[in-house]
Amino acid sequence: MKKLYTLLLLLPTMLLAQNSKTACEVVNKINKLIQKEHVSPKPIDDSLSVFVFDNLIDQYDPSRNIFLRSEYNLLAKKYRLNIDNLILKNDCSFLNEMVSLYRNGLERKKLALEQLQLKTLNYNQNDTIRFYKKSFPIYMKENEIEKVWNKKIRFEVLNEIASSSSNLDSLQANFIILEPAAKEKIISNEICQTNSLLATESKPEESLYNFFCLYFDPHTSYFSNDSKSTFVASLSKEHFSMGLTVSLNDMNEIIISEINPNGPAFETGKLKKGDKITAVFNQKEKLEVSCSSLQAISNMITSESNKKITLSLQRNSGKIFDVFVEKKIMKDEENSVFSFIIGEESKVGYIKIPTFYADLDGTGAAGCAEDVAKEVYKLKKDNIKGLVIDLIDNGGGSMEEAIKLAGMFINTGIISIVVDKTQNQLLINDPYKGMLYKGPIVVLVNSNTASASEFFSAIMQDYNRALLLGSSTLGKATMQTILPLEENKMTDFLKLTINKFYRITGKSHQYNGVDPDVILPEFYENIYQKENNFPTAIKNDSIIPSVKFKPFVKRDLINHLAQNSAKRVAADDYFKNIKSINHTINELLDRSKTELPMTLLAIQKQNLITADLWEQINKYDATSNPLDVYNSTINKFLLGIYPTEKTINQYQIDNLKNNPYLNEAVNIINDYNTSR
Structure with missing residues (x-):
């Protein structure tokens, strides 16, 4: 003993x-x-x-x-x-x-x-x-x-x-x-x-x-089998989901804000919009919301390995009750390509690409590029006079999909140069001959436009195929692959940076980002974390290319359109006010090292300043000259067949009507058409 x-x-x-x-x-x-x-x-x-x-x-x-x-x-x-x-x-x-x-x-x-x-x-x-x-x-x-x-x-x-x-x-x-x-x-x-x-x-x-x-770079990371599955699923538009959306209320409580009528949460018949989530249980571990981090709660809810979830809920401050939900594979509507038409006379097409998703599991689902091609086809049927491709907040995804997409809009030629650790240069060719669409294009980008979306934007800019509108992108021009640590043991993996991408000019947007042709102010533009904020980010460099390419139009035309746009932006009150609010945000952040008195008066004053600023940002909207946004003829027909998609469709339309970035993109296309 x-x-x-x-x-x-x-x-x-x-x-x-x-x-x-x-x-x-x-x-x-x-x-x-x-x-x-x-x-x-x-x-x-x-x-x-x-x-x-x-x-x-x-x-x-x-x-x-x-x-x-x-x-x-x-x-x-x-x-x-x-x-x-x-x-x-x-x-x-x-x-x-x-x-x-x-x-x-x-x-x-x-x-x-x-x-x-x-x-x-x-x-x-x-x-x-x-x-x-x-x-x-x-x-x-x-x-x-x-x-x-x-x-x-x-x-x-x-x-x-x-x-x-x-x-x-x-x-x-x-x-x-x-x-x-x-x-x-x-x-x-x-x-x-x-x-x-x-x-x-x-x-x-x-x-x-x-x-x-x-230590080697911000994008090389270790994956367990579970984390690898979740990462791969994030690159797909179809994944296991409960079919609900949550948000934080004013008390920082997690509230069910939307329930998808096609999802398993709705099918239980027990959940309602507005229910407060008090705990989450994955059949192994229970997390109490009041004393767990939001990251831990989010990881448990979204993890592909947690297919069975029990939610503890409270309705109207009543008794807490449990609901068991088994996830099922669902199409992520908010993370899928969609399109609209702007204006009855000018008819400018608009396509939103939230991510460069792909069919990595071989389920037969269409990738991002194929979905974009379908939307372009629908828009062309209505005789659009130009196209806006929205990559705002697109964090990237599949490079293969980005290559396919670029090939659809470039006639022919080299679109990028890939360099490995031995400094060998591999030329990436346009995978398709001809162009899916030949009209004028504006690409919208911002500080969260990253990786594959930067890759696509740079190609469109170098070929003078599109005018880039927005703010400088994140600055990631490297490619990763997932490799097992041991060939015969699929338990530990490495997402590893193996290549650097260079533009056909020999320059790179690594570390610095892609600079748009016309800069538009955006909220928090000095707060977004970019590639150059990471201490181990690979620095920018350039190579001497041996690539010949033929631009779509002369650069003089792009410059002319950019100059006209810059004048409109400089005179626009909406963008002027964004700059003013950003200045206030920066001042508030720069005061972070100052001492704050530990009194109710001082703390409330500080809170009121922050609350007032947050209210200005949330309520700030461009209400003048609302855009006429509507569905293409084919999409109208499809909504009649799939009426459950009408809610999200209307939500998307409402978000675009007073979008000043889209408004300026339409102005540029109209300017292009009148100057030709």
């Missing part, structure tokens, strides 16, 4: 050691594959060690209230410059030490919060709080734990109360009544989140894998 007891005590340590060894074996396999296939591999040295260590710390303690300064210093001294050497030695035991200290920190946090529950907080002391845009040094000492959490909870309570009403006098008069409930809510949620983290099985090895990959 004594031997058995000793063995049980040693078992957790033995398991950690075993996991540590396995983790290092996987990392070394990742490194071997990266060094062999990556377009620009780096050596394993101190730079990698610092990068991995700092990212692990930021993941475990982003707000700097878990680790003590002494614990951080101990870890940094032992590992910050040594992880590279330990990995090469097959020793990843540093993960165990980091996780152990992290869990100790969570226990400390929980104890401090439980003690604060029993204490009366003093809101009258002179104090300030400071917010940081980026991570900052770990400063917490053992004798300051209660002080740190006391300050954080006081701020959260004041913020909770300040957010409940704009009437400051009423809040101050009723503060003593409001404070206990707000304090209990804030502390209970913090404890609940902490318990959830402590109860969750830690998988630090997956964090190590991904940070190791991220």
